[in-house]
Every structure is written in structure tokens, then in C-alpha cells.
Amino acid sequence: MNRTVIVVLLLVVAAVSSVAATLVVNSRDSSKPALTEEQRAARENFFGANKELPPIKDGQEMRPRW
Numbered sequence: 001m002n003r004t005v006i007v008v009l010l011l012v013v014a015a016v017s018s019v020a021a022t023l024v025v026n027s028r029d030s031s032k033p034a035l036t037e038e039q040r041a042a043r044e045n046f047f048g049a050n051k052e053l054p055p056i057k058d059g060q061e062m063r064p065r066w
Contacts, residue, residue: 035043056062
């Protein structure tokens with residue numbers, strides 16, 4: 001086969017796969033929330049709410065001591 005034909009064929013395959021990936025991503029139902037209220041509460045309970053970290057005390061190390 002000619003090199004030009006192979007390049008054009010690869011470009012067509014890339015374009016088709018890009019369109020297919022876009023359709024799959026856009027077909028997901030985005031109307032429902034990412035987390036339910038129960039899941040959000042459990043996450044905040046486990047990881048903590050979005051609040052400031054406490055200040056570092058004098059002499060306290062910044063890195064964990066493994």
C-alpha cells in the first residue's frame with residue numbers, strides 16, 4: 001500500500017475513535033449529583049470538613065516520622 005493511504009487511514013481511525021469517546025462521555029447522565037447526602041456526610045466525617053488546618057506548634061515537625 002501507498003504510504004499516503006496508510007496515513008489517511010490512520011487519521012480516519014483516530015477521528016472515529018475520538019468521536020466515539022466523546023459520545024460515550026457525553027451520554028452519561030449528569031443530572032444526578034456526584035454524591036448523595038449520606039455519602040457526603042460520611043466523607044466529611046472520615047476526612048473532616050473543608051476547614052483550615054490547625055497552626056503548627058513551635059518545634060513541631062512538618063514531615064511524618066516513618
